[in-house]
Amino acid sequence: MSVTGPLQLIQEFANTLRGSPAADQLGTREEAAAWLRAAGLLPAEAGLSNSEHAALVRLRDAISDVLAAQTRGREDGNAAARLTKALADGRLVLTVDAANAVQLASAARSSYPNLVADIAVAIAGSAASGAWPRLKACSAPQCGRAFYDESESAAGRHCPAHAGSS
Ligand SMILES: [Zn+2]
Secondary structure, eight states, X not given: OOOXXXXXXXXXXXXXXXXXXXXXXXXXXXXXXXXXXXXXXXXXXXXXXXXXXXXXHHHHHHHHHHHXXXXXXXXXXXXXXXXXXXXXXXXXXXXXXXXXXXEEEESOOSHHHHHHHHHHHHHHHXXXXXXXXXXXXXXXXXXXXXXXXXXXXXXXXXXXXGTTOO
């Protein structure tokens, strides 16, 4: 099973710090905005403020820490609390339209809360499908890449590049 849809979005977002060569694709406001536009999370005409950029990096780092805790099989209340706080920027609400379609959406109109809401909805969708606990961060030294654990035991600790490691 390959990673697609919501889970892929979270995986790619978490891996913005771990390219090859290692570089932070969210390093500057401009780089972050360009990445978000390419991922379809930010409208072409929208940008990021300094505080939004800082919040975005905190969100990415909180996700990475939660995935690392998932790999270790150890609870990390601090990372979980930071992720919860960062996702609150999305101001998620449940909407019902005239055709009775129910959807999670952002209560805010500006672009930043909407992109955080998109990420929150992706996490919620992954959790609902049971895939979320299998999204982990590679425990090989200097790696940390987010990967989807396809092992039968769901006890994988390494990304495909380090799958031979112990
Ligand atoms: Zn790795």
